Amino acid sequence: MIQIELSKRQQQIIDIVKENGPITGEHIAERLSLARATLRPDLAILTMSGYLDARPRVGYFYTGKTGGQMLSDKIKDITVAHYQSRPVLVSASSSVYEAICTMFLEDCGTLFVVDKSNTLIGVASRKDLLRASLGEGSLETTPVSVVMSRMPNIAMCQKEDAIIEVAQTLMTRQIDGLPIVKKVAVGSGYEVIGRVTKTNLTALLVDLANNDFE
Template identity: 35%
Template sequence: MIDFTERQIDIIGILKKHEPITAEQIAEMLGVSKGTLRSDLAVLVMTGQIEAKPKVGYFLSKNKTDRNSQNVWKQTLVKDVQGGVAVTIQKTTTVNEAVISLFLDDVGSLIVVDENQYLEGIVSRKDLLKVTLGNPQATTMPVQLVMTRQSKVYTITPDKSVYDAAKMMVYYEVDSLPVVKPSDDSSSKKVIGRITKTNIVKALIEMSSEV
């Protein structure tokens, strides 16, 4: 059974008093942005706690014993909704080159890999901003000096469920997860893709429109 975060519990509390209600209204009540709530709302819909209707908003599920919604998400695999080729760079890539890649590919973070696409780390927009502010010389630094090392990067395999991916993103407060090839050697992780909050939300919308 999933342990809901404090914010997800707050969302359920708001719906009890104000349903139906839009994501914008919930965000305003919680003092956060609508984008911040996307993964929380996705998890609550997946687990059958709440429902959503276009032009109406979110409301509490009227049939909590109905597990169909949760089962669908547990049966939908990461490989079915993950993005295409992940945006990757080498550890020798300079901070300046990494910043350019971020904007050209319109992503929030870059996956750092070796020449064989094995995970070495991840570098975020925040990491690059912190190192460059007030330090113009930092642009020539290799990203390996500012990236989060492989051992501290949260990953997921393509055979895991979207439900698992959403829980990880919410729990670890990250916007995306590198998708890695399953391996008996836990220290070696070959990057084969990436799944993001946007992937999950799009899949949620598509599935909801089919019901």
């Protein structure tokens, strides 16, 4: 992929075509008080880059495409597998107190709650545990399963999903992370094989800025 900063003249050409298209090369040259031949390289570049399209005997017209398109395509190609963390699991019988301790020990903000066969049954966020700490009950005796979000109301993703879909889900549902799951071999549940959080997305952003993500 080639990237070229638009020259002032190329920007002028785009503006002229935007307002007046379809317009011939001769008429563009006229408006700029330049020779048609002078404009040829600029028109070639603007056509090759997709800014302008040209139809024989009609002239140039504006396609409406912008420079950010490529960046956008690049991000959409990145899958969850590229930016994941290992999952931190707690059993449904753990207390809220144990869950909070696990969060600190494992330094994570989202716990996945599983049953005895390691199937996902819920998600406990920092927010869920903090809410529990406001309640009357003892954190040592309240099971985490009482305060967690529960299947099937859990947003999940798979390794092959575009990471940007995860970002969109996190924003829409106002949560911090998703479990990466795969279907269990027997039965109907899901096994948790990873997690992806706003921290992973922040790391991706840093990599994009450092041009370091390929």
